[in-house]
Amino acid sequence: MSAEETTEDFDLVVIGGGPAGLTAARDVAAAGGRVMVVDENHAMGGKLRGQLHEDPADSSWWKGWELAEQAEKDAVDAGAQMMTDVVAWGLEPGWTVRLTYPAGRTGGPSQLTSRAVLVATGAVERPMPVAGWTLPGAMTIGAAQVLTNIHRVKPGHRVLVVGMDVLSLTIARAMQLAGVDVVGIVLPPTTVEGSSPRATLSRLAPMAKLAPARYMRLGGHFLGWPWVQALASRLVPRTLRMWGMPLQLRTSLVVIQGTDQVTGAALVNVTADGTPIPGSEREVAVDAVCLANGLIPLNELLATLDCSFLRSPDLGGTVPVHSDTLRTQLDGMYVAGNTIGIESAKIAEKQGALVALSIIDDLGLSSRRGGDAAGAALDLVGARRTMEFQFDANVQRGHDDVQRAWEKSGGRA
Amino acid sequence: MRITGHPVLPDLPADEVGFTFNGEPYTAREGEPVAATLLANGVRQLRVSPVAVEPRGIYCGIGHCYECRVWLNNDTQVRACLTPATEGDSFASERTEE
Ligand SMILES: Cc1cc2nc3c(=O)[nH]c(=O)nc-3n(C[C@H](O)[C@H](O)[C@H](O)COP(=O)(O)OP(=O)(O)OC[C@H]3O[C@@H](n4cnc5c(N)ncnc54)[C@H](O)[C@@H]3O)c2cc1C
Ligand code: FES
Numbered sequence: 001m002s003a004e005e006t007t008e009d010f011d012l013v014v015i016g017g018g019p020a021g022l023t024a025a026r027d028v029a030a031a032g033g034r035v036m037v038v039d040e041n042h043a044m045g046g047k048l049r050g051q052l053h054e055d056p057a058d059s060s061w062w063k064g065w066e067l068a069e070q071a072e073k074d075a076v077d078a079g080a081q082m083m084t085d086v087v088a089w090g091l092e093p094g095w096t097v098r099l100t101y102p103a104g105r106t107g108g109p110s111q112l113t114s115r116a117v118l119v120a121t122g123a124v125e126r127p128m129p130v131a132g133w134t135l136p137g138a139m140t141i142g143a144a145q146v147l148t149n150i151h152r153v154k155p156g157h158r159v160l161v162v163g164m165d166v167l168s169l170t171i172a173r174a175m176q177l178a179g180v181d182v183v184g185i186v187l188p189p190t191t192v193e194g195s196s197p198r199a200t201l202s203r204l205a206p207m208a209k210l211a212p213a214r215y216m217r218l219g220g221h222f223l224g225w226p227w228v229q230a231l232a233s234r235l236v237p238r239t240l241r242m243w244g245m246p247l248q249l250r251t252s253l254v255v256i257q258g259t260d261q262v263t264g265a266a267l268v269n270v271t272a273d274g275t276p277i278p279g280s281e282r283e284v285a286v287d288a289v290c291l292a293n294g295l296i297p298l299n300e301l302l303a304t305l306d307c308s309f310l311r312s313p314d315l316g317g318t319v320p321v322h323s324d325t326l327r328t329q330l331d332g333m334y335v336a337g338n339t340i341g342i343e344s345a346k347i348a349e350k351q352g353a354l355v356a357l358s359i360i361d362d363l364g365l366s367s368r369r370g371g372d373a374a375g376a377a378l379d380l381v382g383a384r385r386t387m388e389f390q391f392d393a394n395v396q397r398g399h400d401d402v403q404r405a406w407e408k409s410g411g412r413a
Numbered sequence: 414m415r416i417t418g419h420p421v422l423p424d425l426p427a428d429e430v431g432f433t434f435n436g437e438p439y440t441a442r443e444g445e446p447v448a449a450t451l452l453a454n455g456v457r458q459l460r461v462s463p464v465a466v467e468p469r470g471i472y473c474g475i476g477h478c479y480e481c482r483v484w485l486n487n488d489t490q491v492r493a494c495l496t497p498a499t500e501g502d503s504f505a506s507e508r509t510e511e
Pocket of ligand 1: 015017018040046051087124142143145298338339346348
């Protein structure tokens with residue numbers, strides 16, 4: 001593509017080449033649509049690329065990197081086009097997608113026009129502002145995942161993980177597999193909302209009930225009986241071991257230490273309600289601290305458009321109101337994946353397949369796959385029920401709230 | 414800090430792309446962002462914040478926070494966590510006047 005050529009026209013532009021976007025691109029292209037996927041990364045696959053966990057369903061490894069390569073290949077084989085290293089920064093009804101090339105060297109069109117646009121921009125991490133968090137060596141848990149599983153560089157030799165959720169535990173395990181010494185997994189500072197031992201356990205507890213047999217097997221030794229017992233009891237144990245890594249359920253981070261880079265962290269014991277216990281302060285020497293404070297749906301591209309949003313803690317943040325078949329209130333604008341709620345890659349992929357059915361239908365493309373979106377929407381609800389893990393146990397409740405908001409708003413304008 | 418002999422993932426190709434950061438030479442794996450190459454060589458500090466004059470390095474690792482920005486070939490600011498080096502690139506924490 002030459003720099004002078006500034007506009008290209010498509011049936012569908014997909015913003016975000018994660019599992020949701022790539023799956024939708026594959027299906028719409030297979031139905032004969034002219035599809036372009038844009039992603040700001042150098043490689044397609046989104047957050048899927050960095051994922052590595054043992055699949056509790058059959059103890060095989062969930063290798064995101066391979067799955068991402070396959071998803072990209074399938075979409076390309078179906079006829080979808082791909083552009084990497086490009087950021088979509090604006091949307092104008094009609095639709096025009098404005099592009100910029102931040103690497104400063106990959107010239108391409110400055111805008112794409114399209115009959116339909118799918119926003120599949122995924123999620124980002126909620127920041128955890130704590131003293132010392134700007135020091136080199138202090139990073140998000142997601143950065144640690146990307147470094148370890150994609151770039152294969154250790155985030156540190158001795159690492160402290162701060163924050164306990166499904167993601168942080170999974171990534172701690174991935175670091176350990178890669179030879180990193182994970183010296184501890186502790187709670188966020190008491191100033192961070194919902195970080196007390198009791199609140200943390202109560203957030204994790206419903207997940208153990210979700211699909212108990214499978215959940216307990218998550219990652220093999222991840223959730224043994226002591227853990228489940230701890231979840232069930234009112235007492236918060238001091239430490240549980242997970243693959244030999246200490247999960248310090250009654251310890252909070254105080255500050256991250258260092259001058260030029262991280263050299264350690266100050267910790268303190270806390271009561272079950274999160275009150276620091278005087279005299280229990282201590283220091284641990286580490287060269288990296290990984291902060292986990294949950295994920296938030298990324299959908300700021302839609303913020304300037306004339307559609308309504310709903311705030312849902314169950315979904316991780318604010319999401320655009322949409323139908324259960326993933327249509328937004330705007331003609332030709334669709335959403336899928338973590339941009340509408342924090343869930344696993346398997347669900348994002350299913351949402352991609354579902355939204356493709358809606359797009360194929362609305363654009364009048366013929367689908368070789370056939371299928372009805374309403375049926376697929378119901379399947380999605382079923383899939384959520386049997387998922388081996390959820391980021392939030394109440395995610396379906398969040399989607400139900402969105403559905404009610406959609407119906408109340410009268411749907412598509 | 415490179416991870417080799419991973420129990421589950423296959424090894425990656427060897428380093429082959431030469432670039433400099435603040436004048437020092439480094440060798441990157443093809444397609445790897447410069448921040449990863451630098452960390453593999455023990456370099457965490459990517460720049461100094463202009464106002465507070467504090468060191469900054471990788472924070473989000475996915476292109477969202479812009480904490481990792483560095484100058485590429487003295488003319489563009491890029492995110493070190495996303496931008497791979499090409500042969501002969503020079504990256505720097507600060508822009509230098511010519
Ligand atoms: C740090 C992190 C770690 C995670 N780890 C796991 C895990 O281990 N297991 C699991 O099941 N789930 C994990 N998730 C959840 C993850 O979001 C889903 O598994 C899944 O990847 C969501 O797919 P998606 O297609 O919705 O979005 P993503 O996979 O996030 O893909 C969206 C893509 O869009 C790109 N993008 C965003 N905005 C723009 C723009 N304006 N222009 C161009 N490109 C853009 C993003 O860079 C990204 O590549 C993680 C999420 C995060 C944020
Ligand atoms: S570390 Fe956040 S943008 Fe690079």
